[in-house]
Amino acid sequence: MSKSHTSLAITAARTDDGAPVYWTPEGGWSRALADAQVFADAKVAEGALGQARGQERQVCDPYTMKVSVVDGRPQPLTARERIRCEGPTTRLRRPDPPANPTHPVP
């Protein structure tokens, strides 16, 4: 049976494209929450957040988010962070009619 407990991760929006990114143990950023550094101690997280805020070229507005750690992997706790992490839950663009295949669905 999997065990879970609540911890913190650091997230921000990437400057180049606004994509959600997560602070890694190496002091960089990853698009995958699975790569995120997980903090059990809020004070340690605050310290890392200070470091993250120093990377103003790469990212915008870093903040801490609560995560549950399930089988060692961080999972978002709120609908907002889940959608940020996994992307919109709706289809982004309707397919063109079959007779007009010039614009494939991205």
Place this chain on the structure above:
Amino acid sequence: MYQYDQYDQRIVDERAQQFRGQVERRLSGEIAESEFKPLRLQNGLYMQLHAYMLRVAIPYGLLSSKQMRSFAHICRTYDKGYGHFTTRQNLQINWPELQAIPKVLEELAGVEMHAIQTSGNCIRNTTSDQFAGVARDELEDPRPYCEIIRQWSTFHPEFAFLPRKFKIAVTGTPGDDRAAVRLHDIGIRIVEGERGERGFEILVGGGLGRTPMIAKVVRDFLPKRQLLPYLEAIMRVYNEQGRRDNKYKARIKILVDALGVEEFARRVEAEFELIKGEGLELTDSEIARVGAFFAPPPHESLPDSDAQLQALTLGSERTLGLWVRNNVIPHRVPGYCAVTVSLKEKGTPPGDVSDYQMDRLADLADNYSFGQLRATHHQNLVLADVKVADLPALHQELAACGLASANVGKLTDMICCPGLDFCALANARSIPIAEEIMQRFDDVDYLNDLGEISIKMSGCINACGHHHVGNIGILGIDKQGVEFYQLMLGGSHNNDASLGAIVGRAFAQDEIVGAIDTVLRVYLHQRSSPEERFVDTYRRIGMEPFKEALYGAN
């Protein structure tokens, strides 16, 4: 439609150029997000949940086929192949990379468009009636006045940093408010004075958001020439006396409510007396000059076609007939009609259009409607000058690109904000609920039986989806990280504008569409006749029967 002069073109070109430099400095690390944010917002560039979002202004919703093709190209080249028409007659693209934005702005400037003043505490895009200039019940075309307001408010140095954002709407049809003027910071109605002369009724202090209010009349009749001095007087009173200490109490509606409309009007009149005669008055020749840009297109001389229109609705081609009945209105010019293209197709977020569809719509505008389209605040598009004889062919071509839903004004023609799937402010998703509603009630006979009814949905209290004025309103809320939905009943945005009331406790995501079904069943059971609209039934019987059906004894 209005054509840029050298000054319009220059300021838009220069702004695109300035923003190129600002983006370069942000990408090089020379400036931080805290410095860049106010600059990007002044160019309509937001940061949303997954990406930047660029909001492009469509002045009073009017756009040419050339501009629509430019949208298609931008969406295809710099985004994910689609755009989203908003409740303020604008277009949003959801996935542009930062380095692409200067190029996008340059392309927009090339077709006389921009994203200036689509964000920030300034005067935003002035909105209007999608049937301006063609509606039979119109007193006068409001678009020349929208354009005059656009020119006055663009880069107005005094009103660049207002207490909060500011929205103006104008209608030329006093009998049928299709521009929702009572829900704007300033609503302007073209009216006739006692001697039949034309002027404006000015309403102030409407708005939705967390404190919804219906606008109040501050001037029964304003002579046309005084439009700009009077607007300037309102803006000055607001700019000076509106609250800046609390953004949630900073809109003009709060000031009007705090002072009382009589005192607010007195202060405006006092300011107006100081401004009058300082050169802002409109001359007849200036009104005529701007009005000439909105002259009717060269319609053919055709016989009256009302009977032909009626015959189409009752003809053997049922799909065509239903579409004509719901999506087409008669035109003031014999032989013509105005067609609303529904952007509420099952399986697609309300207001979304693909680049392919944009190109096809531009072609259809060229072939059937003098090369022009209009965006509506209901997140639909209008081809305003279509020959009645062309309706079967147009319908066929729209159907071929998935744009022939016959649901305008019906339950599934719902307004819906992007919600938590995209928006950084949202508390709950809107689009999946809208899609479920469109799926569940996808029966044209049922929709026609329900008649005129509106659902409006917002993913948060900011009310971009106008939930307060939906006959049925849905508000997404967050309860400890989980999405819930409040149901409201009895709102209306028209001449009989009213704010909806919350029915009771919020519904879970898997309950809300069933709750709407229950509400509709109560309406169908309680209505006095098939002609009694939902909102009229609600006003007659009140909340209790709906509440009882939804919550029972609980």
